[in-house]
Amino acid sequence: MRCGRCRAPAVIEVRRHNAGYCSACFVRHCREQVRRAIEHYTMIEPGERVLVAVSGGKDSLGLWQLLRELGYEADGLHLGLGIGEYSEASAEYARVFAAARGYPLREVTLATEYGFDVDGGARAAKRAPCSACGLSKRHVFNDVASEHGYPVLATGHNLDDEAAVLFGNVLRWDTELLGRQHPVLAAAPGFVRKVKPLIRLSEREMAAYCIVAGIDYIVEECPMAAGNRHLGYKSALNDIEERSPGTKAAFVFGFLERARPQFVGGAETARGGLRACSVCGSPTPADTCAFCRMRARAVGEPISVRSSP
């Protein structure tokens, strides 16, 4: 196979674009997809500082490098989740990556800062581990971005992530979540803007980008994610994509352009009814936000009373 742009030997085929790319042209393709996503959805304004949520995996490390290559002042934030050796190894990949490139990396640890880990939070709140993990990330990322004056938080959600979430929301007809699903979640009182610049790149493209760009990332999967519903959706969508290349992109971008507007009203109503959490001040529909309730249960405190861990 030859690169469709320069005719050099290709290293990857992207079937939904009906194209092969050599290493150099593939890196340019990835940069171009991120640049187009940022511009099309007005994700980042010129001069804005960006905080990148960095796990040590392919998507977040690849995103961080792509944003830097595109000229953004992007710093990293790693959240230590306390998932044993997996968390320690993930953090080390993030540290080595940042140190080698001179990128500033902030680190926060759930156990140190909040007094519990993902497993403890999941058990205490009777949530699935992935749910406790997601709740913790959303809360802490927003907290740190707000505290340090970053107007934008960028996450490494890619096309496959968005397709899988959309698939799940459609299967349950969760109209509020359908209305909220977008590559940009606008800033609001208590919330920084959240953006997903990898929406135009698949998981496979991000893994390939890391290999071509010399980014060493953690390949092992989180031990708590094994067998979860989200991975099942991804697998099902990949089976369809194999038979019909371009289906995932058509599903996500068709939804954003033609279906999502019908669900936006419900999501806006839900966001408009938020008030400040009695413990941390974050926006919440309840008296105490879900993260503070989980934390209180995990550390054995009465809900609505915040003390230092």
Add this chain to the structure above:
Amino acid sequence: MRVVLRNPRRELDVPAPRNVGQLLYDLEIVPESVLVIRNDTLATRDERLDDHDRIEIRPVISGGAA
């Protein structure tokens, strides 16, 4: 040829030569869900793999339901 698979890590001996697409078909692996790396370089579906090649089939699907 020796083929390394990940998550969990294991190794297989597979008769060579064969191309990448055939290898994935024989192992019943959906091509969209992996990258094939030959001697530290990405390999496309049509590339021929030989006995002396070091092959890694690396999964690309990851993530919890955040």
